[in-house]
Amino acid sequence: MIQLFQVDAFTKDIFHGNPAAVCLLKTKKLAAWMQALAAEMNLSETAFLIQHEDGYGLRWFTPATEVKLCGHATLASAWILFSEKIIPTEHVIHFHTLSGLLTARWESGAVVLNFPAFQGVQSVEKPALLDALGLEQGTIWQAGTHWLVEVKDADLVRKMKPDFKKMVEIGNGDLAVTSRSDDPAYDFISRFFAPALGVNEDPVTGSAHCSLGPFWMEKLHKNPLRAFQASARGGSMLVEMKGERVELHGEAATVFRAEISD
8 A cells, every 4th residue: 555645835734835745655656657646636736755775756746747846745745754753853854856856854843945046037028927917017037947926015916816828828827926025924925826737826835935035035135034925725934045055944734644555
């Protein structure tokens, strides 16, 4: 039997944050099998772990496709390994992924992920994108493969209603919209939309903060930062730059444990 878990990431409470499935494989599975299970789970991400000599191989699948980087499913994976006492909390977990080596450690009841940082944003003019997002104003930025749209009013972030079909048609089906926070508990807020990946809105997106964190640190001259993702479920994290890397501090809650046929 294969162990399967569902975890709500970037929150202390179940039914909040971002749900992810974590599948602990005993032997390698074909990508088609993993994709079928991800579609069956119908969550924004399902993580597949298989033990290596020096850590774990880790792959992430949405219901529609495999992705190269996912924060909340990595957090969920580390949470399971630590909380189920598979890995001692004093150890650092090494994940081998399509985005290279990622690490996770346990610190004060939270998981700390070490991810690549996406820096050096450049302004982009694309009125069609603002139209697809239903925004009258906004500044579009690109950092590597990441797209950010900055708006001046946090309420716009909360209330906006994108046209997901238009986003995909113009080639921007995967981006974050962000502003300074109007809540003193946080430095910035965001929402993340990925219709091109089969996820219209992702509840809390760790990987997006690999560019959102450096972006706001440069603007606010502050490190670390408190971030809130203003989806319907909501979730938060601490984001800290460490040289050319970014660390994401987040909590999680296990929703259920199950077994599936091998």
